[in-house]
Amino acid sequence: MRKRIVAGNWKMNTSLEEGIALAKSINEEVKASKEDIGVIIAPPFTHLTSVKEVINTERICLAAQNCAAEAKGAYTGEVSASMLKSLGVKAIIIGHSERRAYYGETNEILNKKVKLTLSESLKAIYCCGETLEERESGKLFEIINSQIVDGLFNLSNEEIENVIIAYEPVWAIGTGVTASSDQAQEMHAFIRNLVNQKYGGKIANEVKILYGGSVKPDNASEIFGKEDVDGGLIGGASLKTSDFLSIINA
Numbered sequence: 001m002r003k004r005i006v007a008g009n010w011k012m013n014t015s016l017e018e019g020i021a022l023a024k025s026i027n028e029e030v031k032a033s034k035e036d037i038g039v040i041i042a043p044p045f046t047h048l049t050s051v052k053e054v055i056n057t058e059r060i061c062l063a064a065q066n067c068a069a070e071a072k073g074a075y076t077g078e079v080s081a082s083m084l085k086s087l088g089v090k091a092i093i094i095g096h097s098e099r100r101a102y103y104g105e106t107n108e109i110l111n112k113k114v115k116l117t118l119s120e121s122l123k124a125i126y127c128c129g130e131t132l133e134e135r136e137s138g139k140l141f142e143i144i145n146s147q148i149v150d151g152l153f154n155l156s157n158e159e160i161e162n163v164i165i166a167y168e169p170v171w172a173i174g175t176g177v178t179a180s181s182d183q184a185q186e187m188h189a190f191i192r193n194l195v196n197q198k199y200g201g202k203i204a205n206e207v208k209i210l211y212g213g214s215v216k217p218d219n220a221s222e223i224f225g226k227e228d229v230d231g232g233l234i235g236g237a238s239l240k241t242s243d244f245l246s247i248i249n250a
């Protein structure tokens, strides 16, 4: 059975002081949660070092929300995967739809980020998802296919084993509208099948596919109950310890 994972993406929220307080309270509460559920938190870059000091990193995996598409050099304002590794970060979210939409990150750029992340022996949490327009025009499978194929499928078998895929329909992120559990399952099965065709049954069976998009304590267990849904990537609800914990326990 695949390990379940719940990951919290804090986005550009919390002051340093608020972030430390949130991390402390999540850390306290996670102690009482089911040990077999993987917990990841992704605070802003500026908080990573301080957050690391107040969490049990054996239990909570520290992640970043983005990294540069280049390894090092004259890229003012960028933060590289190796810098993040040097802080103790273990995973990086790559290709969140906000990065794709607001910062023009293409599948090609994201593939470079994934490769750099993996070359530092970090896990890549690779996001994909269609807009409402793409879904309604019937292009959704085509879009997800190209995000997965172009973003990931030049990876070796060893590399893909360190990728967690997050399916996050853009229309469900931060909107309060969540995909139905059947819509999530349909797309997760489609993605797992793509991985199967490219990498074979063993890898496809092991790859973790998280759902993201307005997951809340009251809808988490239904979505997580689907066969190909291995947990969630949580935005808004990861900023409130009680909600995040309810989702972990779902």
Ligand code: PEP
Residues within 6 Å of the ligand: 009, 096, 168, 172, 173, 174, 175, 176, 212, 213, 214, 215, 233, 234, 235, 236, 237
């Ligand atoms: C996200 O940003 O990854 C996300 C899923 O956000 P929310 O849970 O707020 O919809």
